[in-house]
Amino acid sequence: MLWEALCVGYCDKKWRLLNVSCRKTPARIDAECCGLLLLAGLKVFRGFRLRSSDQTFENHPMSASKAISPTSAEPVATVDAMSPRIERCETPAGVTQQLRGRWAAADLAVPDVWAALVQQMQLLQSGREASQFRWDLRQVVRLDHVGAQVLWTHWGRRWPADVQADDSQRRIFDSIARYGVLLPVRTESDWRARFEQVGGWLLRGAEHAIGLTRLLGQLLLDLLRLIRRPQDGPWRDVSGHLFHIGATALPITALVGFLIGVVLAYLISRQLLQFGADAFVVNILGLSLIRELGPLLAAILIAGRSGSSITAQIGVMRVTEELDAMRVLGIARGFRLVLPRALALALVMPLISIWTTAWSLLGGMLTADLSMNVSLVFFANALPDAVEASNLGLATAKSAVFGLLIALIACHYGLRVKPSTESLGQGTTASVVTSITVVILVDALFAVLFRNVGI
């Protein structure tokens, strides 16, 4: 009951605040109103769930129907004196269609007004050729190009026999007559186009393979250059990337690793308890986490986190012509952009992998202790016997390869970005998807190649 009173009181106060602020500046406050209303609505919903039915929420000013109406207080579209319309007048010279109101885009764009106008024009057209009427435009308050376009299309793209309009109106129609062109109708795609599309996909795939190979070759050459003259290397860049890719990723990888360890250990413990094989939790957890899950989890997280940022960074450099500027200044982009990132990722990936593995093992150990009384000390003592040290070496080597691949793929897609926002978005998405897929494929390859090591 107390909770409920608090909730209702809170909403009421918030609501009064909203009522006042809504009248001030509509556009920005509207968004705030909606957000707060949503929150308030959630609170009311929780209130409903918590309490019995005799309280009268419906009568409260916060009840749903009343709550919505003030925010959606857009002016209801009504046909007023300024709405564009066509009126039929009997004059001595004959029937005249007299135009009234504001014939401008914003006034025509009111759905009701537009629908009425379209209907009226269709009626007129069904009777006679539109160009045979007399038209009087002198009562129009404002005519713009869109309004004139509507009339011009209705007239069949020529002047009707008798039009009364002032000079500025005639100028608008003249410019429409002068500049208007009928647009060609686009042809739909046929089978041939689809066939060519498939070919295009294949060619693009080949292009990616060639690009990646070239990037790898360039990286090897740059590495040789670095070994020959280490003092000229981009070490400042490398250290920056080490920090951004490695150090700032520690919290998220630790959290994810820990939780995966907990979940995995819990599931395994439920199965092992059925057989009384409690002690084997060390073998299963140790092997799977150290050999497979730790490196894979770390690689997937880093691919999503740093792979995307590398692609976006290099892509924006393309959009802002920084890449071109580097080329003109004679700075090798392979040496200054790709090499530091690849080096940093190849160095940092094994460390992150070990870090993630350690946290997931910790989660697994704690869960094993709690759910089946396998003590921490026993776990720690049994681990070296259950998992050979070569597994750790394999995991580390694997992680370095993952890091290198993520960096190469991210740089590859970054360098391919074309100077447009759409291309930047596509490149970033493709980079993340490709690097995660490649990481999993290469992991499978490692599993096959090193099936005799450490098991």
Next chain:
Amino acid sequence: MREPMVDIRQLWTIFPSPEGQRVIHKNLDLTIEAGEILSLVGGSGTGKTVLLRQILGLEKAARGEIRVLGSPVAALAQKGAAAHIGMLFQQGALFSAFTALENIAFPLRELKVFPPSLIQEAAMIKLRMVGLDADAADKMPSQLSGGMVKRVALARALIMDPPLLLLDEPTAGLDPESADGLCALLRAMHRDMGLTVVLVTHDLDTIFALSTRIAVLADRQVIVKGSAQEVLAFEHPFIHDFFLGERGRRAVAALRQHPRPPNTLRHRQT
């Protein structure tokens, strides 16, 4: 008396800076009447572009009031805003995912009322009105030259025939021929469509070729607003340096030889 197009009263703009606060505008007053072509002139850092962005409602002033078309700027950024105010950004700000024609048609399409054929035709007319060929319609912004980008952006700003047009450095980065073409185009549109134009530029030729009024920003205020002759006659170190330096003297001499014809525009009520 008619309501002014833009009315700025007692405007304060304050930017945070390492030393504390930097006051850009202090009690700035500016009134822009309908039918004017007003050039905003000032040294760098005097807040010309900021003022333009404040008129658009893109930035909020610390104090003071800006009314555009008789209503506060906060009410502007709503559906159909393109019918009130058009803006030509310095880099064009075309949507790079759309073709030139789609860019121009975008404000109309967003109203979600008109049929596609009408929208396309209206956009095509604006495209050709700003001096582009129909071939340019299907090009992406990245395939257009600098001058073409400005023209497409101008066509987009004008798609709903707004009474007020703001231009940020309209001729910057254009070759002299394109710049002259753009000036002629703007003058013709001003004449035919009864536009009110506010432009920010450093290009003296553009200032003298286009503007009916010049407003000079200095000392955090508008120190003078008037015709070219009135501004040149005003005594202030900035005006002296800006208009009567070497480049300025050349442009002013050209102005004396070919004075601008008086503005014979008949303003339509919008």
